[in-house]
Amino acid sequence: MSTAYDHKAVETKWQDRWEKQRAAEVDLRHTRGKYYMLMMFPYPSGDRLHVGHGRNYILGDALYRFLRMNGKRALNPMGWDAFGLPAENAAIQRGVHPRDWTLGNIKVMKEQFKRWGILYDWSKEIASCFPEYYRWNQWLFLRMLEKGLAYKKMAPVNWCPSCRTVLANEQVVEGACERCGTPVVQRDLEQWFLRITDYAERLLAGLDQLEGWPEKVKVMQRNWVGRSEGAEIRFEIPALKESLTVFTTRPDTVHGATFMVLAPEHPLTSRLIASHPRRAEIEAWIEKVRNTPRIQRSAEETPKEGRDTGAVALNPATGGEIPIWLANYVLPEYGTGAVMAVPAHDVRDLAFARQERLPVRLVYHLEDHDVDPTTMTEAILHEGVIRNAPPFDGLRDAPETIQRVIGWLEEKGWGQGKVTYRLRDWLISRQRYWGTPIPVLYCETCGMVPVPDGQLPVELPYDVEFTGREGNPLSRSKAFVETVCPKCGGAARRETDTMDTFVDSSWYYLRFLSPRDSARMFDPETANRWMAVDQYIGGIEHAILHLLYARFICKVLHDFGMVDVEEPFQNLFNQGMITRWSDKSGRVEKMSKSRGNTVSPDELIEEMGADTERVYTLFIGPPEKEAEWSDEAVSGAHRFLQRVWRLLERLPEALPTAPADAELERDRHATIQRVTHSLQRFSFNTAVAALMELSNSLSRALEEKTASRLRCEETYDTLLQLLHPMAPHITEELWERRGYTESLLETSWPEYDEAKIRRQRIHLVVQVDGKLRDRVEVDAGADEKEVRAAVLASPRVKEHLAGRELAKAVLVPGRLINLVTRKSA
RNA sequence: GCGAAAGUGGCGGAAUUGGUAUACGCGCUAGACUUAGGAUCUAGUCCCGAGAGAUCGGGUUGGGGGUUCGAGUCCCCCCUUUCGCACCA
Numbered sequence: 001m002s003t004a005y006d007h008k009a010v011e012t013k014w015q016d017r018w019e020k021q022r023a024a025e026v027d028l029r030h031t032r033g034k035y036y037m038l039m040m041f042p043y044p045s046g047d048r049l050h051v052g053h054g055r056n057y058i059l060g061d062a063l064y065r066f067l068r069m070n071g072k073r074a075l076n077p078m079g080w081d082a083f084g085l086p087a088e089n090a091a092i093q094r095g096v097h098p099r100d101w102t103l104g105n106i107k108v109m110k111e112q113f114k115r116w117g118i119l120y121d122w123s124k125e126i127a128s129c130f131p132e133y134y135r136w137n138q139w140l141f142l143r144m145l146e147k148g149l150a151y152k153k154m155a156p157v158n159w160c161p162s163c164r165t166v167l168a169n170e171q172v173v174e175g176a177c178e179r180c181g182t183p184v185v186q187r188d189l190e191q192w193f194l195r196i197t198d199y200a201e202r203l204l205a206g207l208d209q210l211e212g213w214p215e216k217v218k219v220m221q222r223n224w225v226g227r228s229e230g231a232e233i234r235f236e237i238p239a240l241k242e243s244l245t246v247f248t249t250r251p252d253t254v255h256g257a258t259f260m261v262l263a264p265e266h267p268l269t270s271r272l273i274a275s276h277p278r279r280a281e282i283e284a285w286i287e288k289v290r291n292t293p294r295i296q297r298s299a300e301e302t303p304k305e306g307r308d309t310g311a312v313a314l315n316p317a318t319g320g321e322i323p324i325w326l327a328n329y330v331l332p333e334y335g336t337g338a339v340m341a342v343p344a345h346d347v348r349d350l351a352f353a354r355q356e357r358l359p360v361r362l363v364y365h366l367e368d369h370d371v372d373p374t375t376m377t378e379a380i381l382h383e384g385v386i387r388n389a390p391p392f393d394g395l396r397d398a399p400e401t402i403q404r405v406i407g408w409l410e411e412k413g414w415g416q417g418k419v420t421y422r423l424r425d426w427l428i429s430r431q432r433y434w435g436t437p438i439p440v441l442y443c444e445t446c447g448m449v450p451v452p453d454g455q456l457p458v459e460l461p462y463d464v465e466f467t468g469r470e471g472n473p474l475s476r477s478k479a480f481v482e483t484v485c486p487k488c489g490g491a492a493r494r495e496t497d498t499m500d501t502f503v504d505s506s507w508y509y510l511r512f513l514s515p516r517d518s519a520r521m522f523d524p525e526t527a528n529r530w531m532a533v534d535q536y537i538g539g540i541e542h543a544i545l546h547l548l549y550a551r552f553i554c555k556v557l558h559d560f561g562m563v564d565v566e567e568p569f570q571n572l573f574n575q576g577m578i579t580r581w582s583d584k585s586g587r588v589e590k591m592s593k594s595r596g597n598t599v600s601p602d603e604l605i606e607e608m609g610a611d612t613e614r615v616y617t618l619f620i621g622p623p624e625k626e627a628e629w630s631d632e633a634v635s636g637a638h639r640f641l642q643r644v645w646r647l648l649e650r651l652p653e654a655l656p657t658a659p660a661d662a663e664l665e666r667d668r669h670a671t672i673q674r675v676t677h678s679l680q681r682f683s684f685n686t687a688v689a690a691l692m693e694l695s696n697s698l699s700r701a702l703e704e705k706t707a708s709r710l711r712c713e714e715t716y717d718t719l720l721q722l723l724h725p726m727a728p729h730i731t732e733e734l735w736e737r738r739g740y741t742e743s744l745l746e747t748s749w750p751e752y753d754e755a756k757i758r759r760q761r762i763h764l765v766v767q768v769d770g771k772l773r774d775r776v777e778v779d780a781g782a783d784e785k786e787v788r789a790a791v792l793a794s795p796r797v798k799e800h801l802a803g804r805e806l807a808k809a810v811l812v813p814g815r816l817i818n819l820v821t822r823k824s825a
Numbered sequence: 826g827c828g829a830a831a832g833u834g835g836c837g838g839a840a841u842u843g844g845u846a847u848a849c850g851c852g853c854u855a856g857a858c859u860u861a862g863g864a865u866c867u868a869g870u871c872c873c874g875a876g877a878g879a880u881c882g883g884g885u886u887g888g889g890g891g892u893u894c895g896a897g898u899c900c901c902c903c904c905u906u907u908c909g910c911a912c913c914a
Contacts, residue, residue, distance in 0.1 A: 216829060216909080223828075223910055230914085248914060261914085298912065329912045339914040347826090348912055422913055543909080619850070621837060626907085633837065633851045635863085640850085642865090677841080686839065689849035696849095765845050770895050772845060810894050812844055820894045 005645040007609030011729040015114050023745060024064070024119035026075045028513060031529045035072040037064060038509055038569075040538030040546070041079045044105035045086055049112050050598035051613060051629065052578035052591035058614050059575055059623055059684065060537050061118040065725040066679045069749040075530065077512040078113070078120035080106050082129035083435045083501045091434075092468035098434040099462065102129055116601065117610050117728050124515045128504035129434070133511065135457030136521040137503050138439040140553075142450050143560060145440075149195045152448075155427060156265075158293055159187035164471040165431045185291045192438055192497060193425040196552045200225050200421045202566075203551060212571030214624075217543045224544050226422025231406045233340065233415035235260060235313040237324070240271055244313055244324070247335030247420050250345060252397070252405045254317045255389035256363040257340035258353070260324045261306065264289045265332035272309040272324060282307050282326070289328045297328060304329050304352050315340075316414040317389070327352065335420050343379070350379045363389050364397055426549065428500040431472040433464060435498030443485035443492040452486050458494070472496050505546055506553035509533050509568055521562070528564045536569040543574070573682060576626040578617075588628055599629055611727035612638040618684035618726050640692055641730055644719065647695065648734055650702050651712055660706035665756060667697045668715045672752035675722045684726065691723050713738075718750050765816035766791050768800040784811045791817055 018024075039060045042053075060076065067074040080102075087098035106127065113120065126133055144150040158167040162182040166189065176183050196203075204225050207218045230249035237244055244260065262269060264286040273282050285307055289297065296302060306327035315322050329348065330339055343353035343360045353360055360373040364384030371380065386392045386401070391408070395401045409415040429438070437458045439451035451458055461480045464473045474480055474496040485492040507521070513530050514523035547569070554568040582589045582597035589595050604613050616637035621627040671694040678687035698715050701707040707715075717738060724731040724744045735744050759780055764787060766774040774796045778787055788809060791797055797819070805824035811817045
């Protein structure tokens with residue numbers, strides 16, 4: 001038996017053993033003690049994982065092992081978010097098929113997980129790119145289509161004329177295509193949507209139930225849904241004999257509406273400008289605005305631009321005529337795409353009114369001084385009293401005032417109360433190959449026809465060309481596109497759009513519970529027993545999109561009667577990023593390949609071992625916070641593990657009996673308590689610190705021969721058990737060398753006895769007027785009388801009391817006593 | 826601009842409920858062992874002042890005020906940083 005710590009041999013040995021034993025496999029038929037933990041399944045990109053990625057998985061594995069030792073039936077599955085654009089780009093750049101590229105990457109990542117010593121239940125592995133998985137995306141889509149939750153409409157998209165494809169917002173860099181640099185244009189295309197806006201209210205309400213979610217994420221989701229209460233108000237346009245509806249959160253300021261502003265895309269625009277003398281010029285301007293990418297157009301720096309249509313509307317409250325304008329700052333998709341401008345009480349409207357020399361009218365007046373509407377430079381937002389706006393004169397800016405105005409508008413038939421959301425329906429169409437084909441087809445006689453369930457899955461053809469410049473490769477696959485209409489038997493063409501990969505990831509947590517079911521999306525019975533996910537772990541970058549979509553789809557499946565829960569993830573944990581100095585940029589940045597500041601786990605594991613990386617990663621700081629990687633500090637973790645290794649050989653140094661057994665026993669129990677509580681609240685860094693201290697105590701006890709052999713061995717065994725979640729390989733090896741045959745994973749988490757942590761005699765802190773002056777030894781249970789006697793006997797305390805008189809004493813039992821004095825008379 | 830979180834030694838950080846601020850680790854200093862060591866071990870390491878010394882006194886959690894016997898922790902004002910949203914009517 002070798003005595004030096006050979007991390008390579010130890011780690012390979014145990015990784016192979018865990019793999020052979022299928023150590024993390026769970027039989028889902030049993031649910032006693034069930035705990036469903038889940039790491040956000042990764043995208044198998046071609047890059048090797050670095051230590052920054054490792055933090056996430058190591059954290060999860062430490063939690064998993066801790067749960068197991070605490071008797072939980074913990075399920076920790078892993079799969080692959082395997083569809084996506086990089087695979088297609090790899091195909092274009094390197095001529096390798098997206099499928100082969102993806103499967104190759106999965107293999108590499110799986111090997112990396114193993115080398116970190118991470119245990120997943122691989123019997124439940126899934127990959128979203130397999131037809132066995134994505135057929136259920138299609139099935140779900142068809143159910144949503146039936147219920148009207150999936151629909152198709154024209155929508156403006158970012159379009160690269162050179163690549164001839166739609167780009168996601170993230171792929172537009174300064175108004176140009178990220179890949180070829182061609183300026184991106186806005187273009188209207190028929191696109192598929194999922195009606196997530198129908199669920200806006202429930203998505204908001206559900207957040208209030210999620211006590212186990214970080215407040216930050218809930219706030220971000222609330223803002224994203226963006227609920228606004230207000231009213232819709234109709235303004236008549238005499239020239240068109242039609243009315244224009246606006247949405248406003250401030251119906252109480254309707255008397256101050258001095259002009260209207262429409263988005264250039266508004267359906268009424270062309271009729272409004274039909275007889276305008278400079279119509280062509282305005283149309284050209286509209287075209288320019290429409291072609292501005294949405295991100296740029298809605299940036300605050302973008303100057304406000306507008307055009308007068310020449311038409312007027314009637315303000316229902318005043319009966320006055322007000323001009324109708326078009327402006328780039330009004331967004332067609334929010335509210336009704338039209339606003340009533342109240343410059344006196346809205347910052348943006350005031351700026352625009354001043355720029356275009358439009359009139360301003362006050363509704364709310366300040367009480368302390370008069371404001372001149374022709375010169376005012378600051379809008380009056382939430383103060384003042386209404387004047388000259390019958391029948392509301394005298395009312396103040398308050399929610400009740402708004403309610404009264406809404407009631408009045410409803411009574412007069414001019415408008416009604418209305419709630420609007422910022423949330424838009426979910427655009428799922430992608431003009432890409434590597435995704436789930438949307439299962440509909442187009443027949444010349446029957447029109448759009450859903451693919452019958454019996455014909456699912458609509459499989460991606462393998463034999464496709466990837467040239468990179470011709471739009472969606474699918475549309476050039478005759479074998480795929482040309483098909484037969486299931487209704488009439490005539491010729492039909494398949495939809496070539498594929499789904500956003502966020503569809504795949506919005507229900508995968510259910511598939512893990514019956515991953516091989518070929519008859520159903522998932523087994524509702526097992527799902528109801530195992531859902532919700534008890535602990536979900538992943539990056540904050542998914543705070544909005546993924547987590548919102550997953551909540552939405554879960555609610556849809558709930559409404560379909562397929563699963564009881566409405567919220568899929570009970571507790572959410574977002575680990576912080578790992579940062580490191582980057583020579584490229586000359587500052588500390590997120591660790592990433594493109595920044596050239598990654599640390600490879602391969603080399604680190606080779607040099608110091610996976611356990612060292614694990615311990616350091618957990619010790620680096622609070623896991624929810626960002627942490628800066630330090631190459632030097634890693635060696636501290638390595639030294640600690642080496643000390644733990646050497647302690648085994650030092651155990652025989654202890655004598656059969658020794659004087660201070662109780663002290664080490666106290667440390668042991670106190671450490672169990674500290675580590676247990678730390679791990680329960682994800683405080684891995686303090687858990688590691690506590691274990692370092694226990695290791696130091698044991699080392700000292702051996703050195704000074706203050707504890708018995710039995711006591712030292714017992715302490716050491718506890719140390720190995722408590723350390724196991726963080727450093728699984730070395731602890732298993734040492735445990736085996738201690739002579740135990742069962743895996744540490746199968747042992748029960750050590751228990752502590754509070755009575756053994758308490759000391760008989762304690763050092764009580766003595767303060768005089770809040771300042772630390774001495775410590776006295778007293779019985780732990782000493783009452784105030786006894787403590788006072790002991791304290792007043794202290795020479796140092798006497799010194800500080802000299803010339804003063806004791807006013808009162810505050811005793812915190814077991815901790816301190818504070819003697820409060822005053823000048824003696 | 827709105828919203829959220831945070832600010833503690835040279836550095837990463839610790840301090841469940843208000844109760845010994847700076848645990849643990851890195852780095853640094855000195856010493857031991859050594860053929861050499863980026864190995865290992867031991868001691869020291871918040872700042873200022875006094876002392877040969879064990880020690881003693883004072884100060885310190887971004888700044889200022891407050892509550893309290895007692896504040897890193899609670900309240901108010903300000904400063905800084907990070908993150909999210911951002912022409913949403």
